[in-house]
Amino acid sequence: MIPVADRNPTRRRPVVTVTLIVVCVLVYLGQLAHGFEELVLGLGVVPAVLGGRAELAPELVLVPAPLTLLTYQFVHGGLVHLAGNMLYLWIFGNNVEDRLGPLPFLAFYLGSGVAAGLLHLGLDPASEVPMVGASGAISGVLAAYLLWFPRARVLVVIPVAFLFTLWLPASVLIGVWLVVQVLGAITAGGEGGVAWWAHLGGFAAGLLVAALVGRPRASRRPGPWG
Numbered sequence: 001m002i003p004v005a006d007r008n009p010t011r012r013r014p015v016v017t018v019t020l021i022v023v024c025v026l027v028y029l030g031q032l033a034h035g036f037e038e039l040v041l042g043l044g045v046v047p048a049v050l051g052g053r054a055e056l057a058p059e060l061v062l063v064p065a066p067l068t069l070l071t072y073q074f075v076h077g078g079l080v081h082l083a084g085n086m087l088y089l090w091i092f093g094n095n096v097e098d099r100l101g102p103l104p105f106l107a108f109y110l111g112s113g114v115a116a117g118l119l120h121l122g123l124d125p126a127s128e129v130p131m132v133g134a135s136g137a138i139s140g141v142l143a144a145y146l147l148w149f150p151r152a153r154v155l156v157v158i159p160v161a162f163l164f165t166l167w168l169p170a171s172v173l174i175g176v177w178l179v180v181q182v183l184g185a186i187t188a189g190g191e192g193g194v195a196w197w198a199h200l201g202g203f204a205a206g207l208l209v210a211a212l213v214g215r216p217r218a219s220r221r222p223g224p225w226g
Contacts, residue, residue, distance in 0.1 A: 001156040003091050003173060004165075008152040014094035016102045020109065021086050024134060027074045028082050043071040044130030045117045051125045073113040075132040077193075085134040091154070092138070092145045099148055099216060108209055112140020112202040119201030131195050139181075139199045140206025146174040147210045178203065 031039045042062035048054035050065045063071055076082040097105040116136020145152075150171035157165055181203070185196035 001158055001168075001173060001176060003088065003154050003156050005155040006091050006095075006152055006170070007154075007167075008095050008149055008170075010094050010098035012098060014097050016106050016109075017089060017093035017097050020093070020106075020134075021089060024074050024076065024082060024086060028076055028079075031075065040075055040077065040130050040132055043068060043075045044132040045069060045072040045120065046130045047121045047125050047127040049128075050121055053126060054128055069114045069117040070110060072117060072130075072132050073110065073134050073137050076134070077132055081133055085138055088138050089134065089141065092141050095149055095152070096141050096144045099144070100213070108144070108206070109137045109141065111209070112143075112206045113137030115140070115205035116195075116198040116202035120195050120198040123197050131198060133195075135195070136198045136202035139202035140209070142174050142177065143203045143206035144210035144213075145170060147207060148215050 027039075027043075038060060039062070041056060042060045045068050046054070046056070046065075049056055050068060076085065093105075093109075096108070100108055113134070113136045116139065117131065120131055120136075150169065152170045153167045154170050154173050155165055155167055156173060157163055181196055181199045184194060185200055188194065188196055
């Protein structure tokens with residue numbers, strides 16, 4: 001199921017959400033222009049490097065290793081990886097930003113990504129494979145959306161023998177997404193190209209913060225931004 005829109009108006013423009021998308025796209029263009037693998041290694045989370053078990057070649061070091069917990073969130077492994085993450089961020093990020101406010105949302109987003117990276121590091125500290133992508137941070141956004149807007153309607157495209165669309169409650173779509181992540185984490189056994197546990201780490205961090213913030217107290221009059 002691929003989400004393409006939601007019915008959940010906001011009061012203000014999603015400035016941070018749009019900015020994050022623009023930055024991720026610009027970084028991806030930079031990867032294409034200045035060396036794809038070099039930027040993945042230099043800006044991605046490499047657990048063995050972050051934990052002090054290994055070192056990158058000097059020419060690959062772009063930022064201090066701890067800072068890669070932030071920079072990896074803006075680097076992607078391919079166009080499909082980027083497009084999928086940005087689609088989810090665009091659909092679900094604006095409402096979470098509207099609930100938190102711009103700067104708290106930015107801290108929430110980056111913090112979810114850091115939590116995802118730390119769990120990935122803790123579970124596989126000797127790995128020399130770089131982890132990149134906004135998925136961990138967006139997982140935190142999904143957790144907040146699930147808690148705060150479970151009944152919001154989301155339009156999804158279901159590709160089977162042909163394409164058809166369906167409006168689903170956010171709780172159903174995100175619930176299915178969560179089941180997929182859990183099954184992936186259990187069955188992958190640390191192999192494959194998807195950091196399933198990092199997604200779950202970001203989701204758990206986002207859920208905790210969203211629970212502490214609490215649900216919206218009352219419905220608001222719809223604004224022009226959906």
